[in-house]
Amino acid sequence: MxxxxxxxxxxxxxxxxxxxxxxxxxxxxxxxxxxxxxxxxxxxxxxxxxxxxxxxxxxxxxxxxxxxxxxxxxxxxxxxxxxxxxxxxxxxxxxxxxxxxxxxxxxxxxxxxxxxxxxxxxxxxxxxxxxxxxxxxxxxxxxxxxxxxxxxxxxxxxxxxxxxxxxxxxxxxxxxxxxxxxxxxxxxxxxxxxxxxxxxxxxxxxxxxxxxxxxxxxxxxxxxxxxxxxxxxxxxxxxxxxxxxxxxxxxxxxxxxxxxxxxxxxxxxxxxxxxxxxxxxxxRPLEAPHRELSDITGGEALAPDPLANEFAGMRSYQRALMGRISDPGFREAFLANAPEAVKKFEVTDPAWFQRLADCDGQAMRHFEESWDYFKKEDETVAREYENREWASWAKQLGRGGW
Ligand SMILES: [Fe+2]
Ligand SMILES: [Fe+2]
Structure with a gap:
C-alpha cells in the first residue's frame, strides 16, 4: 500500500x-x-x-x-x-x-x-x-x-x-x-x-x-x-x-x-x-464504512483582514487581555485605572471593555504567574545556551574565556 x-x-x-x-x-x-x-x-x-x-x-x-x-x-x-x-x-x-x-x-x-x-x-x-x-x-x-x-x-x-x-x-x-x-x-x-x-x-x-x-x-x-x-x-x-x-x-x-x-x-x-x-x-462496524472524501468547493479563500472594522472590538479585547497577562506595566495600569489603560489597545467598545474587566480574576492571576515564570525560565535557558556557545567557541579558539 x-x-x-x-x-x-x-x-x-x-x-x-x-x-x-x-x-x-x-x-x-x-x-x-x-x-x-x-x-x-x-x-x-x-x-x-x-x-x-x-x-x-x-x-x-x-x-x-x-x-x-x-x-x-x-x-x-x-x-x-x-x-x-x-x-x-x-x-x-x-x-x-x-x-x-x-x-x-x-x-x-x-x-x-x-x-x-x-x-x-x-x-x-x-x-x-x-x-x-x-x-x-x-x-x-x-x-x-x-x-x-x-x-x-x-x-x-x-x-x-x-x-x-x-x-x-x-x-x-x-x-x-x-x-x-x-x-x-x-x-x-x-x-x-x-x-x-x-x-x-x-x-x-x-x-x-x-x-x-x-x-x-x-x-x-x-x-x-x-x-x-x-x-x-x-x-x-x-x-x-x-x-x-x-x-x-x-x-x-x-x-x-x-x-x-x-x-x-x-x-x-x-x-x-x-x-x-x-x-x-x-x-460501529469493525470495517470502515465507505465514504467519499469531499473536495474543496465554495468558501472565500482570501484570509480575512484583521484591521477590518467589524473585528476591531474583538481584536482590541484580545490584545488587551494578552497585555494583562504578559505586560506587568499594563497590568498595573489596568488595576489602577482600567478605562484609561485600555486606550493603549484601542478598546473603545463598552461591551468588549466589560468582557475584559469581568474576566475571571483567579484564572487571570494564574496566567500572569505562569507567564512570568516561563519568561524567566526562557531567559535562563537562553542565557545558559549563550554561555555554552561562548564557552565552546572560546575553547575552540584556545582561550580560557573573555
Ligand atoms: Fe484533545
Ligand atoms: Fe488537541
Missing part, C-alpha cells in the same frame, strides 16, 4: 504518537488502528532535535500505521494575520509523509507575537463565528483540504457572550464545511468547571459533524477544578460520556487516546485503548 493510500482515510481507535513509546506501539499494532502525529513535534526545530532528529522512528511509524495529523499552534481565533511559516511547514510536512487528515484547536493563544501556549476561550459571539469562518476557509485553501476543529478546555468563558459554546460550534458548522474533533475529556472538564450538563451540550451540538474524538486523562486539582493533564488514565467519569458521544455522533471515524507523559508502564495506555475500542466497536 502506498503512503497516500494508507493515510487517506484512517478508521478506528488509536493513539497520539510519541516517539518514546514507538516500540510499544509497534508491538501492539493489532490493537492500535491508527496514530495521530503531532505536526509540531517535527516542524518546530527545537522539539525535533530532542526527539527523533532524523525522523527514523517517525518513518517507521508512518510505514506501520495509518496516520492522521494534529496541529497545535495555529491560534485560529486570533484576529491577526495567519502565520504563513506555520501553514507552509504543516503543508510540507503532510505532503512529504502522505498525510491527508488534519485537525487543529478552536481557540486563541497568540497575540502580538506573544504565545501563552495555553488555550484561551474564543468569545462565543457571532463576530467570532465570522472571523473563524473566514480564517477556516483561508487555511483550508492553504492546506488543500477541509479539516476538523477541536473543542478545548478553557479556564473561563469570555464573559457576557450571547452564544453558548455548543451554539457557537453549531453556528460554525452551519457557516463552514469544517468537521468537529470532539475532545470528550474537555467536554467533561468544562462541564464541571463551568457548571453545565454535558449531555445537554451533546444535544445542542451538531453531533453528525463530529468526525474525530479525543480521550485524555486528567484529575481534579486541590482548588476543585478539573484538568486534562494528559498524564493519567482516562477518568472514570469520562467513560459513560464517551459511550454516549460515540452513540450520538454517528459519523465519527477516529478516536485518539492522548497521553503525553507517564506512558510507562505501557499496559496502562493499552488498558484505556482496549476500553475505548470496546465502546467504539459496540456502536
Amino acid at each position: 502506498t503512503p497516500s493510500e494508507l493515510h487517506r482515510d484512517p478508521y478506528g481507535v488509536g493513539l497520539a504518537y510519541r516517539f518514546n513509546v514507538h516500540q510499544d506501539a509497534v508491538k501492539h499494532r493489532s490493537e492500535i488502528d491508527l496514530l495521530e502525529i503531532s505536526t509540531e513535534d517535527y516542524i518546530v526545530r527545537e522539539r525535533r532535535t530532542y526527539s527523533d532528529p532524523d525522523e527514523k522512528l517517525l518513518r517507521d511509524a508512518l510505514a506501520t500505521f495509518p496516520c492522521v495529523a494534529h496541529g497545535l499552534s495555529l491560534s485560529i481565533g486570533t484576529v491577526d494575520r495567519l502565520d504563513e511559516t506555520y501553514l507552509n511547514a504543516t503543508r510540507r510536512f503532510m505532503a512529504d509523509h502522505g498525510l491527508n487528515i488534519f485537525s487543529e484547536h478552536l481557540a486563541f493563544h497568540r497575540v502580538d507575537g506573544n504565545d501563552l501556549t495555553m488555550f484561551l476561550a474564543i468569545p462565543f459571539e457571532e463576530v467570532a463565528v465570522q472571523w473563524v469562518k473566514r480564517n477556516y476557509y483561508a487555511i483550508r485553501q492553504w492546506l488543500g483540504r477541509p479539516f476538523a476543529l477541536e473543542n478545548v478546555t478553557y479556564a473561563f468563558p469570555v464573559p457576557h457572550c450571547s452564544l453558548s459554546e455548543a451554539d457557537f460550534l453549531r453556528r460554525l458548522c452551519e457557516e463552514t464545511d469544517c468537521t468537529l474533533l470532539l475532545d470528550v475529556t474537555n467536554v467533561f472538564n468544562n462541564s464541571r468547571n463551568h457548571g453545565y450538563d454535558p449531555i445537554e451540550f451533546f444535544e445542542r451540538l451538531p453531533m453528525e459533524r463530529v468526525s474525530q474524538m479525543h480521550l485524555a486523562g486528567g484529575h481534579q486539582l486541590p482548588d476543585g477544578k478539573w484538568e486534562d493533564s494528559h498524564s493519567a488514565p482516562v477518568m472514570e467519569e469520562v467513560w459513560p460520556l464517551f459511550d454516549e458521544a460515540v452513540k450520538r455522533a454517528v459519523n465519527t471515524r477516529i478516536v485518539i487516546l492522548e497521553r503525553d507523559s507517564k506512558l510507562k508502564p505501557f499496559d496502562s495506555v493499552m488498558h484505556d485503548i482496549r476500553r475505548a475500542r470496546e465502546i467504539f466497536y459496540s456502536h
Whole structure:
C-alpha cells in the first residue's frame, strides 16, 4: 500500500504518537488502528532535535500505521494575520509523509507575537463565528483540504457572550464545511468547571459533524477544578460520556487516546485503548464504512483582514487581555485605572471593555504567574545556551574565556 493510500482515510481507535513509546506501539499494532502525529513535534526545530532528529522512528511509524495529523499552534481565533511559516511547514510536512487528515484547536493563544501556549476561550459571539469562518476557509485553501476543529478546555468563558459554546460550534458548522474533533475529556472538564450538563451540550451540538474524538486523562486539582493533564488514565467519569458521544455522533471515524507523559508502564495506555475500542466497536462496524472524501468547493479563500472594522472590538479585547497577562506595566495600569489603560489597545467598545474587566480574576492571576515564570525560565535557558556557545567557541579558539 502506498503512503497516500494508507493515510487517506484512517478508521478506528488509536493513539497520539510519541516517539518514546514507538516500540510499544509497534508491538501492539493489532490493537492500535491508527496514530495521530503531532505536526509540531517535527516542524518546530527545537522539539525535533530532542526527539527523533532524523525522523527514523517517525518513518517507521508512518510505514506501520495509518496516520492522521494534529496541529497545535495555529491560534485560529486570533484576529491577526495567519502565520504563513506555520501553514507552509504543516503543508510540507503532510505532503512529504502522505498525510491527508488534519485537525487543529478552536481557540486563541497568540497575540502580538506573544504565545501563552495555553488555550484561551474564543468569545462565543457571532463576530467570532465570522472571523473563524473566514480564517477556516483561508487555511483550508492553504492546506488543500477541509479539516476538523477541536473543542478545548478553557479556564473561563469570555464573559457576557450571547452564544453558548455548543451554539457557537453549531453556528460554525452551519457557516463552514469544517468537521468537529470532539475532545470528550474537555467536554467533561468544562462541564464541571463551568457548571453545565454535558449531555445537554451533546444535544445542542451538531453531533453528525463530529468526525474525530479525543480521550485524555486528567484529575481534579486541590482548588476543585478539573484538568486534562494528559498524564493519567482516562477518568472514570469520562467513560459513560464517551459511550454516549460515540452513540450520538454517528459519523465519527477516529478516536485518539492522548497521553503525553507517564506512558510507562505501557499496559496502562493499552488498558484505556482496549476500553475505548470496546465502546467504539459496540456502536460501529469493525470495517470502515465507505465514504467519499469531499473536495474543496465554495468558501472565500482570501484570509480575512484583521484591521477590518467589524473585528476591531474583538481584536482590541484580545490584545488587551494578552497585555494583562504578559505586560506587568499594563497590568498595573489596568488595576489602577482600567478605562484609561485600555486606550493603549484601542478598546473603545463598552461591551468588549466589560468582557475584559469581568474576566475571571483567579484564572487571570494564574496566567500572569505562569507567564512570568516561563519568561524567566526562557531567559535562563537562553542565557545558559549563550554561555555554552561562548564557552565552546572560546575553547575552540584556545582561550580560557573573555
Ligand atoms: Fe488537541
Ligand atoms: Fe484533545
